[in-house]
Amino acid sequence: MDFEQTSYGVAAGFGSWLIIVAVFAAFCIVVGLGLSLLVAGLKGPGMVAEMLFRGVRDLVTISCRRVLAIATLTFRECVRRKTLWICAVFILLIMFGHWFLGGNVETATIGGDAADTAAAMAQQREVDSSAAKRYVVFVMTAIKWMLIPVAVILSCWGLPADIKERSLHTVVTKPTRRSEVVLGRIMGFSAVMTLMLLAMSLLGYVWIQRSVPERAQAQLIARVPVYGTLNFKDRNGVETDRGINVGDIWEFRSFVEGMTNSRAVYLFDLENAPLEDLETLRLEYNFEAFRTHKGVMGENVRFSFHLVNPATGVDVKFPRNSTPIFEFSPDPEKRVVEIPRKLNNRNADIRLTGVSDETAQEAPEEVDLFDAIVSNRRLRVEVACDDGGQYLGMARPDLFFRLPDRSFSVAYVKTMVGLGLMLILLVTLGTTASTFVKGPVATLLIGSYLLTGLLMRGLMDEQLTRYREDGKPLGGSLFESVHRILTQNNQMTALEDSTMTRVIQKVDEWVLVWVAAVRSIIPDFRIFDGTPYLANGFDVPWSVRTLPALAITIGFLVPCVILGTYCLQMRELEAK
Amino acid sequence: MFGLLGPNGSGKTTTLKLLLGLLFPSGGEVRVLGKPAQDVDKNERIGYLPEESYLYRFLNADETLDFYGRLFNMSAAQRKERRDALIERVGLQHARRRQLKEYSKGMTRRIGLAQALINDPDLVMLDEPTSGLDPLGTRDMKDMILDLKREGKTVVMSSHLLADVQDVCDRIAILYGGELKVLGRVQDLLQSTDETLFRTGQLSDAALADVKAALSKHNVELKDVSRPTATLEELFLKTVAESRERPGLRVTGTETPAQAGGGK
Numbered sequence: 001m002d003f004e005q006t007s008y009g010v011a012a013g014f015g016s017w018l019i020i021v022a023v024f025a026a027f028c029i030v031v032g033l034g035l036s037l038l039v040a041g042l043k044g045p046g047m048v049a050e051m052l053f054r055g056v057r058d059l060v061t062i063s064c065r066r067v068l069a070i071a072t073l074t075f076r077e078c079v080r081r082k083t084l085w086i087c088a089v090f091i092l093l094i095m096f097g098h099w100f101l102g103g104n105v106e107t108a109t110i111g112g113d114a115a116d117t118a119a120a121m122a123q124q125r126e127v128d129s130s131a132a133k134r135y136v137v138f139v140m141t142a143i144k145w146m147l148i149p150v151a152v153i154l155s156c157w158g159l160p161a162d163i164k165e166r167s168l169h170t171v172v173t174k175p176t177r178r179s180e181v182v183l184g185r186i187m188g189f190s191a192v193m194t195l196m197l198l199a200m201s202l203l204g205y206v207w208i209q210r211s212v213p214e215r216a217q218a219q220l221i222a223r224v225p226v227y228g229t230l231n232f233k234d235r236n237g238v239e240t241d242r243g244i245n246v247g248d249i250w251e252f253r254s255f256v257e258g259m260t261n262s263r264a265v266y267l268f269d270l271e272n273a274p275l276e277d278l279e280t281l282r283l284e285y286n287f288e289a290f291r292t293h294k295g296v297m298g299e300n301v302r303f304s305f306h307l308v309n310p311a312t313g314v315d316v317k318f319p320r321n322s323t324p325i326f327e328f329s330p331d332p333e334k335r336v337v338e339i340p341r342k343l344n345n346r347n348a349d350i351r352l353t354g355v356s357d358e359t360a361q362e363a364p365e366e367v368d369l370f371d372a373i374v375s376n377r378r379l380r381v382e383v384a385c386d387d388g389g390q391y392l393g394m395a396r397p398d399l400f401f402r403l404p405d406r407s408f409s410v411a412y413v414k415t416m417v418g419l420g421l422m423l424i425l426l427v428t429l430g431t432t433a434s435t436f437v438k439g440p441v442a443t444l445l446i447g448s449y450l451l452t453g454l455l456m457r458g459l460m461d462e463q464l465t466r467y468r469e470d471g472k473p474l475g476g477s478l479f480e481s482v483h484r485i486l487t488q489n490n491q492m493t494a495l496e497d498s499t500m501t502r503v504i505q506k507v508d509e510w511v512l513v514w515v516a517a518v519r520s521i522i523p524d525f526r527i528f529d530g531t532p533y534l535a536n537g538f539d540v541p542w543s544v545r546t547l548p549a550l551a552i553t554i555g556f557l558v559p560c561v562i563l564g565t566y567c568l569q570m571r572e573l574e575a576k
Numbered sequence: 577m578f579g580l581l582g583p584n585g586s587g588k589t590t591t592l593k594l595l596l597g598l599l600f601p602s603g604g605e606v607r608v609l610g611k612p613a614q615d616v617d618k619n620e621r622i623g624y625l626p627e628e629s630y631l632y633r634f635l636n637a638d639e640t641l642d643f644y645g646r647l648f649n650m651s652a653a654q655r656k657e658r659r660d661a662l663i664e665r666v667g668l669q670h671a672r673r674r675q676l677k678e679y680s681k682g683m684t685r686r687i688g689l690a691q692a693l694i695n696d697p698d699l700v701m702l703d704e705p706t707s708g709l710d711p712l713g714t715r716d717m718k719d720m721i722l723d724l725k726r727e728g729k730t731v732v733m734s735s736h737l738l739a740d741v742q743d744v745c746d747r748i749a750i751l752y753g754g755e756l757k758v759l760g761r762v763q764d765l766l767q768s769t770d771e772t773l774f775r776t777g778q779l780s781d782a783a784l785a786d787v788k789a790a791l792s793k794h795n796v797e798l799k800d801v802s803r804p805t806a807t808l809e810e811l812f813l814k815t816v817a818e819s820r821e822r823p824g825l826r827v828t829g830t831e832t833p834a835q836a837g838g839g840k
Contacts, residue, residue, distance in 0.1 A: 069646035073643055077634055167632055169624075169630055170624070173598070174647040174695075175619045175647065175648060175649075176619075176647050177616060572600055574599045
């Protein structure tokens, strides 16, 4: 789950898309010209030009009625071949899913002695607190992995079966363009997948609402987080990029030292937050404690927030007597601190920084959080650890400002829209593949494509973005990595300056170009899957995930229809 | 009416598929109605009945014709009018709501012909239109093809059933091994120039002797005198027609049940 919520830039995305499509088209034309010269000699380029012209004419004279006719035919075919029965399988699955997801702690234990009962009830509370997540993940996983294979198989086998049974002969001997066949098939399969998704998501929604235990119903929400930037202050109060490293190899979190001036400084941009409507400021945290001594048994490490306005020097400590962290509780509501808009000396400790203790009484007795603390619609929150000798670890996503929660159903719909777009993309890719290879090959092709987009995309991103200070890829690429493994050199070790090293690094440069090229034509399927956000109770703005998902889908649909048109046009449908 | 004749594998279907753009020529150029075979616009004026009726078996007759009508960009009203007319023409009113997978071979060929005619084409290409049909179905199909001829449409049909082609075609081409061997009008190609055929009513022995004498007088050799026999097709069609009119009739002709095999 990526907490970075960057809105998708349509103009920038469109620019990159144009470049990729242009390069890909140029590559195809060059390869086509080369092959035509080999096969047909000097007549070849003329044939390629004629084919290109015919394809363009095919594309610009598309008839909506014909496309809809083929789409309707495809839809009818799927319905009459009982594809929709997959929904019945889903119903069976959720009918019995409750057996495995209930998570009831044995009632016999609850009926035992007082200590056992208390422990069992605590355990039950813990189980319940993650129930919503379990049910949501179950429904989403079931829907996703039932529909993805169906989308791939339907789209990869539809057109080849039509060609094999020669039904397509009666279609293409009418004034039907190849582009209309491709587009109609894509639309028909997409409609079938959408219908199944709608049915399953509706069933899934009702099932979640009815099955999640009442105690956990409150977790079916969509939190709207506002993340800030993170800096640190060292024990002397001097600002720094990072906190203390407590020796953890995973450097995700930096730590602040208890009972010193060390603090984590979060700066929230509240430009788009409706502050005027808020009576409280809700901060949710997920800090990690690092203990250098046992502390007080049974008590958590304590911390406090300092709401600071650097312009006026107002520093409000909240809560006045600090608060324990609930670092292992799966219930996020336990980690929410509600700060009232009106802060006074009863609920907070208000001070003016930079003034001595003698003049502390000059600090105001009451401040309005949004008027006195928020400056230029920016809120500065400093986190201090209030237990001496203990440390508190924080990363950027560990503290966020919670805007009013949205309805779970809205987040659910967004997740389903993402999944629907993914299915449409798979249908598009599958149909395109089926215009040039047979069903089994197309299935394997799209299956590999999907797995690469889901599992390898991160690796590719890392390969292309992790650079050393000298501008070279960290640890090299394919061949340098193998070389380093065989010679037992780690990523940071400088390799011996030899001809072999130079050759390996040169070859790796080309490997990286190839990786970049492949990456640009493999969609990032992860962006379509909003399950982690939904399951963890987060809302994601439309512009952050749905819009890029839509852009990717359309971005692939257009070139795929063009590619499919040409592939089908070049194919002798009658050829065995 | 143009017939493409030839034994299996002679290239009849391949020729049609080249004309329709389903296959690409390895050399030369194919033009149909003045346009290249690859140009889909030519299909506006063409109707095609494939060798097997490769239709969508999950559709019924109405849906099938509606679908193909849409491919010609016809409006809903046009499609309905055309659909009703064609279903009546091919005699499938009773089965218009049944899915094609339930159709017999003859019914499938009928709906196949109907889809080929959905656009009221100028040129109709029929690939083995009578293959696999029973004599009754063959007769019906030939009648429907002759109707097309009467409507002034150009029909190109391929077949290896010589009698069918002879019955309906004006011109034929005979292919063998992918090469054109004969091309011309059926009448011209079949007419014998060195023999004369008389067809008369029943002749008495005296009349027959007179005819022979007259021929002998002109030095004409009389090669054969016989009573004409009906074709098996004619007998079959007559039997079926009679059976429709008289459902109880079990055996026709002069053979008794005992002679036919024990009277069972």
